[in-house]
Amino acid sequence: MARHAPGHLKATGRAFWKRLHREYAIEDSAGLALLQTAAECADRIAEARAIIDAEGAVVRDRYGSPKAHPAHTVEKDARNQMLAAIKQLNVDLEPLADAPGRPPESTGWTGNLEVA
Numbered sequence: 366m367a368r369h370a371p372g373h374l375k376a377t378g379r380a381f382w383k384r385l386h387r388e389y390a391i392e393d394s395a396g397l398a399l400l401q402t403a404a405e406c407a408d409r410i411a412e413a414r415a416i417i418d419a420e421g422a423v424v425r426d427r428y429g430s431p432k433a434h435p436a437h438t439v440e441k442d443a444r445n446q447m448l449a450a451i452k453q454l455n456v457d458l459e460p461l462a463d464a465p466g467r468p469p470e471s472t473g474w475t476g477n478l479e480v481a
Contacts, residue, residue: 368392371401378408389456399450406447413440 370382382404385391391400413436423431 368397370404374401374404375408375411377411378404378406381407385454385456389454391454396454399454403447403450403454406443406450409443410440410447413437413443 368386370379370386374382382400385400385403391397416436417434417440420434420436422434422437424434426432
């Protein structure tokens with residue numbers, strides 16, 4: 366069943382939603398709710414990042430002292446919420462290999478444990 370990203374998502378969140386929905390075939394209602402939450406957080410991160418980029422990472426308070434831009438807190442909180450939703454979706458793990466056994470390319474391991 367083809368599903369569409371929620372209409373209120375902006376470009377970043379919509380692209381994130383579509384990519385995860387396609388790659389992991391998320392169709393259950395709980396999974397879709399978590400996916401929507403993660404996508405909303407992706408939008409919020411992008412919005413906060415745009416504000417920080419436009420206004421600078423440091424702002425002055427009412428006494429003229431420098432402090433971190435308040436959008437940093439928004440960005441950090443949204444990132445933490447997005448990571449929590451991704452973890453609950455169980456999509457934070459590396460995808461399984463296509464075939465059993467060792468990878469086809471050498472990883473550089475020579476078997477030599479001696480320290481030079």
